[in-house]
Amino acid sequence: MAKEITPKTTITSELTVIPAHAVNIPMFQLLKEDGTVHKGAVLPDISKELALKMFSTMQFIRLLDERMFAAQRQGRISFYLSSLGEEAASIGSAAAIQFEDMIMSQYREQGALAFRGFTVEEFMNQLFSNERDLGKGRQMPVHYGSAAHNFMTISSPLGTQIPQAAGYAYGQKLDGNKNCTLVYFGEGAASEGDFHAGLNMAAVFKAPVIFFCRNNGYAISTPASEQFAGDGIAPRATGYGMKAIRVDGNDIFAVYKATQEARRIALEVGEPVLIEAMSYRMAGHSTSDDPSGYRTKEEEQQWRNKDPLLRFQKWLTAKGWITEDKAAEQVYDTPTDLQKEQLEALKAHIRKYPEAYPATAAGVK
Numbered sequence: 022m023a024k025e026i027t028p029k030t031t032i033t034s035e036l037t038v039i040p041a042h043a044v045n046i047p048m049f050q051l052l053k054e055d056g057t058v059h060k061g062a063v064l065p066d067i068s069k070e071l072a073l074k075m076f077s078t079m080q081f082i083r084l085l086d087e088r089m090f091a092a093q094r095q096g097r098i099s100f101y102l103s104s105l106g107e108e109a110a111s112i113g114s115a116a117a118i119q120f121e122d123m124i125m126s127q128y129r130e131q132g133a134l135a136f137r138g139f140t141v142e143e144f145m146n147q148l149f150s151n152e153r154d155l156g157k158g159r160q161m162p163v164h165y166g167s168a169a170h171n172f173m174t175i176s177s178p179l180g181t182q183i184p185q186a187a188g189y190a191y192g193q194k195l196d197g198n199k200n201c202t203l204v205y206f207g208e209g210a211a212s213e214g215d216f217h218a219g220l221n222m223a224a225v226f227k228a229p230v231i232f233f234c235r236n237n238g239y240a241i242s243t244p245a246s247e248q249f250a251g252d253g254i255a256p257r258a259t260g261y262g263m264k265a266i267r268v269d270g271n272d273i274f275a276v277y278k279a280t281q282e283a284r285r286i287a288l289e290v291g292e293p294v295l296i297e298a299m300s301y302r303m304a305g306h307s308t309s310d311d312p313s314g315y316r317t318k319e320e321e322q323q324w325r326n327k328d329p330l331l332r333f334q335k336w337l338t339a340k341g342w343i344t345e346d347k348a349a350e351q352v353y354d355t356p357t358d359l360q361k362e363q364l365e366a367l368k369a370h371i372r373k374y375p376e377a378y379p380a381t382a383a384g385v386k
């Protein structure tokens with residue numbers, strides 16, 4: 022029997038040129054910039070407990086980023102990469118999938134790992150490359166990986182994880198398990214050949230994978246306007262015969278709902294989905310970058326008004342699930358037993374290696 026010719030098409034005697042922007046995808050948003058909900062919009066079904074966990078993870082990541090950026094400037098760690106302004110994209114999506122689903126990260130999704138329970142000690146072990154680091158100190162800071170958290174180890178070459186995710190998800194399907202793979206990447210990484218190979222393979226093999234693109238406007242100093250001529254990343258899915266969702270990456274409810282739907286499609290319909298989350302990298306690319314050389318303060322200010330943490334905080338406050346002081350940084354009046362223990366251990370360490378520390382400044386005798 023003859024095989025069907027793909028694609029199926031019709032014949033026309035009229036010459037048709039398809040316009041360059043035949044597909045224009047709107048951005049799904051539930052929470053407006055002021056933290057109120059669009060009229061008639063249906064929020065995802067999120068319990069108070071889950072909402073507070075999502076919020077405290079956002080607060081934790083913001084603090085971690087700030088402190089670790091400073092630690093790099095003080096010469097304590099060699100490198101760091103902040104996710105300032107993009108916390109809702111990683112945390113909202115990680116919250117919408119199951120713990121057993123595999124996460125493959127690019128490098129700016131520490132929020133997803135923290136949401137899964139990676140502790141502050143585990144972050145420190147990796148960032149300081151010590152013997153307790155799960156990667157045994159072999160990697161640069163930020164290249165996290167944890168089998169216990171179903172979080173594949175990060176690798177630096179852009180796009181690596183995209184075809185790997187297609188293959189891993191296909192394996193999940195062949196094994197007949199009920200889990201999917203969520204793979205994160207930037208809009209810059211979507212210019213790599215691996216992006217096209219990965220999406221095409223996943224679409225053809227109907228692998229249960231969620232391709233989650235964080236479109237944060239920049240690939241280091243290159244703005245999105247110099248990276249591609251099309252309507253962003255989402256319409257590319259159409260070319261591969263894949264479903265797509267464009268979502269406001271600074272709206273944690275929209276991200277959650279979009280990812281939940283993508284997971285349903287991946288597992289119930291049995292198809293991959295491409296999500297494009299629109300956001301902005303509010304910090305420099307990494308500790309090696311200074312954004313003042315390629316963008317204006319005014320542009321940054323526009324995005325500060327769309328801050329995902331403040332937007333969620335406003336909603337939680339209006340709902341009565343947090344109070345103003347809950348949103349503020351929590352500090353102890355007096356040191357806890359664990360803090361006292363850690364202080365003694367630090368002093369002993371400084372006494373042992375006095376030449377490595379300004380010991381008098383630290384008040385260690």
Ligand SMILES: Cc1ncc(C[n+]2csc(CCOP(=O)(O)OP(=O)(O)O)c2C)c(N)n1
Binds near residue numbers: 177178206208210237
């Ligand atoms: C194959 C490859 N080319 C270049 C680089 C250098 N590089 C590291 S991050 C980056 C920008 C990536 O931008 P994007 O994917 O948008 O992610 P973002 O940093 O904005 O989160 C580049 C060019 C690399 N790591 N790998």
Ligand SMILES: [Mg+2]
Binds near residue numbers: 207237
């Ligand atoms: Mg980018």
